[in-house]
Every structure is written in C-alpha cells, then in structure tokens.
Amino acid sequence: MRLKQLIKTLEQWALLSLQADYDNSGLAVGDPEMELSGAVVALDVTESVIDQAIESGANLVLTHHPIVFKPLRNLSGSDLVQRCLRKAIKHDIALYSLHTNLDSIPGGVSHEMAARMQVTDLQILQKRSGELFQLSVMVPNASMSKVMEALFAAGAGRIGHYQDCAFVTDGEGCFMPTQGANPHVGEVGKRHVDKEQKVEVMVSAGDRSRVMAAMKDAHPFETISHQWLALDQPHPEVGYGVVGTLSESMTPEAFINHVKQCFGLKVIRHSAFATDRIQTVAMCGGSGSDLLPLAIQANADVYITGDVSYHRFFEPDGNICMMDIGHWESEQYTKDLIMRKVQAEFPNFAVLQSDQPTNPVLIS
Numbered sequence: 295m296r297l298k299q300l301i302k303t304l305e306q307w308a309l310l311s312l313q314a315d316y317d318n319s320g321l322a323v324g325d326p327e328m329e330l331s332g333a334v335v336a337l338d339v340t341e342s343v344i345d346q347a348i349e350s351g352a353n354l355v356l357t358h359h360p361i362v363f364k365p366l367r368n369l370s371g372s373d374l375v376q377r378c379l380r381k382a383i384k385h386d387i388a389l390y391s392l393h394t395n396l397d398s399i400p401g402g403v404s405h406e407m408a409a410r411m412q413v414t415d416l417q418i419l420q421k422r423s424g425e426l427f428q429l430s431v432m433v434p435n436a437s438m439s440k441v442m443e444a445l446f447a448a449g450a451g452r453i454g455h456y457q458d459c460a461f462v463t464d465g466e467g468c469f470m471p472t473q474g475a476n477p478h479v480g481e482v483g484k485r486h487v488d489k490e491q492k493v494e495v496m497v498s499a500g501d502r503s504r505v506m507a508a509m510k511d512a513h514p515f516e517t518i519s520h521q522w523l524a525l526d527q528p529h530p531e532v533g534y535g536v537v538g539t540l541s542e543s544m545t546p547e548a549f550i551n552h553v554k555q556c557f558g559l560k561v562i563r564h565s566a567f568a569t570d571r572i573q574t575v576a577m578c579g580g581s582g583s584d585l586l587p588l589a590i591q592a593n594a595d596v597y598i599t600g601d602v603s604y605h606r607f608f609e610p611d612g613n614i615c616m617m618d619i620g621h622w623e624s625e626q627y628t629k630d631l632i633m634r635k636v637q638a639e640f641p642n643f644a645v646l647q648s649d650q651p652t653n654p655v656l657i658s
Contacts (some may be wrong), residue, residue: 295643297354297388298326300333302641308402309500312422312532318360319395323379324388330354332644335632337625338652339389340374344381346648353387356462356636356645358628368520392632398422399500400531403579406627407598408536409494412555419535419588421528425499431509431520432467432606434479435489442493444512449501454530461494465517469631478514498529535578535599537584537592544571546615549596557623560657563602564617565610569595572615579625583616590614600624622653 301321313319327557332352336343339361347355361378362548382389424627429450433441442460445451451459467490471477480486497505502522509518514534544552549572550562575596576589582599583606590613597614600621610616629647636645 295330295640296326297321297324297328297330300330300354300636300640300643301326301390304390304635307635308392308395308399308498310395311499312398312425314394317361317394318362319391319393320360322360322362322391323382324354324387324390325447328353328386328388330388330643332646334646334648335629335636336648336650336652337629338392339378339382340652341378341381342650343652344385344387345376345647347387347651348385350646351411352644353385355382355387355389356632356634357389357391357395358393358625360393361389382559394534396628396631397534397579398532399629400589403625403628403631404534404577406631407577407579407624408538408575410627411540411553411575411577413536413538413540413577416536416538417592418531419537419576419578419585419592421530422534423526423528424524425529425532426525426527427497427499427502428494428519428523428525429497429505429509430492430494430523431518432490432492432514434467434514434585435491437512437514438462438491438493441509441512444508445493445495445505448504448508450495450497450505452498453496459496463492463494465490465492467524472580475516476516478516491613496525523648535576535582535588537574537576537589537594540573540575543571545570546572553598553617553619557619557626559619559623562617562619563607565607565615566612567596567615568610568612572596577624579622579628586610586614586616589616598624613653620653620655622655 310320333354333356334347334352335356338359369376371380409435446458453459468487470485471482546567574597576594578585579600581601583602598617602618616633
C-alpha cells in the first residue's frame, strides 16, 4: 500500500479542514507515493518512537500530536523537534498526525474518554458551524428512487439520530438540448417539458465529495440541475468536547476513584464539588479550559480536561467541579482510537502501538 492510500482514508475520517487555525495536522515528513511497510502509533513523536519504528521495520509513525507546530529556521538538530525530523528523514520514516481534526469528529478523542468512563447519551459541547450543506437536485420521476438511494448510501440525509431524511417537491422540468448534447430524454433543438421532483438533503462537509459522485453516477442526465447551499447552523455531531450521563449517580469520593481507575491516575487536581451526587459529566481531551462555560451551561456536575492553570480553578465559582487529569492522561486512549481505524480499514497492514513513554510530565 502507498502512503497516499492510507492518508486518503484517514482524511475522509478526520477532515483536515476540521483542525484549529493554529494546528498543523497531516503529513509532516514523507512522500505520499512511498510504499508502506508498517506503522507505529503513538501520542507524540519522540526519538524513541522513531527508533521503535526503525527496529520494527515500519516506515510510518502515526501520532495524535504534530511534531511541527512552529516554523523551523533550520534542521541543525539543536532541539528535540529538529532531532526527530532529522532522524525520520535519514531513515525514510513518514510522520503523520491527526490532532484537532480528530478532536472534532463523531467518535473522536473526547468520545473515547467518555467510553472509558461509561458515560453515554453524548452531546457535543462546542458544536462547529459551517460543516453542513444542503443539496438540491432536480430528478425525473422515473429515476427518483435510484437517485435517492444513492444519495443516502453516500451519507446524505443524516440529521442527528435520523437518517434517510429528505424533502421532496413535485414540479416540471424544462430544457432544450443544443448541438453536441446527448439527452436522456427529448430531442436536440426542441424544448422538452417533463414531470420532475426536487430533492433536498442535508450533507456533512466530510461526505460532500462522495455524495456528489453518487449523484452523478445515479442521475440519468448528462448535465444535472443541482445547487449546494452552505448552512451556518451548528453541526450536531462535530465539535469539541462532549457531555453525557453515568448510568447511576456517584458520590464525589466514588467518582474520583472511578476517574482514577479509568485513566490510571495517582492524583487528580480539581475544584470544589458543587453537588453531593455526580451523574452528568462533561469532558474534553487535552487543553479544554475554555469550554468550562459550556459545561456549566449543559448543567454538568463535573467537567474533566487537562492543562488547567491555577487561576482557572476559581472560574467554576460553585457551579461545577472542574477536574484536571493531565493532558497526556486525558488523550492516552487516542492511540487505541487510531489503531482501531487503521486495522478496520486495512486488516492486512502491519500496525503496532508504541510502548515508548512520551508523557513529558512525571509524577513522583
């Protein structure tokens, strides 16, 4: 398999357009045309992770965190980033990352946290706008069933927990084929009027290219009358952080022990609890302090994230308990998330989860 084949699958799953403005997800090192011998999955790129790839015969390192965040002035090897890049280039190891784009998708990083904690009935905390489109297409009545099934199969018509959603209106289509046309119905030089229907469906940005291809393949006309309309409304399944519920409420003490067990923690930094029973839980992997107001708005009892600074622990102000379980700790299961995707799509491809410690924060 070539690297570009794997990249295409990963980027259909976690669109690069979903990454934050400051981010640098995607291919940092490597030739998309290179043949892959195997991959190592880790949270971070370190020299030891690249060494593991070399030793195992893999020529790709897949990580959550990008190795390059800031512009580089040289590759002299004067810091960790430069040393990693030099080693990867020297040994022909490709480096690819899925960062905030993986945070944003359905079933992404925060969803994986929730699954480990057995928190269900999930809703997105910070929904993204600009990720939904409305497709309107005119279809002759005789082809309506075929076109609608093709659109649905490609991902159109999904709204929340519903699928195969469409709005259909009856009408008449009018056109005149000109010289060079090869009309499905009608004759060149004669105006043709026929019974048609307009189909309107919602399409996620990630499904747009597949839906477009499906429409062209199923529609009988060589020139299809259709329109794409960008919608400003938030996408219910795309964005940062999640909020959900435990099957049974817990005392604060029991909940702390539950979190420690789920994430393998020795200690947890947190603000005061605002209630004596915990059932609604919000969380965001990595650095998610800015989503605290949304967790409060969602009536969560606890908000779990990482990288919380001292002064931010004042912000809950008796409305919620904010927990800092650590950046690496909150995202550690992202490796499993990436592994499952690659193994599901390419079952015969050799992929190994790195056993090298990459957490730079030590607790003694």
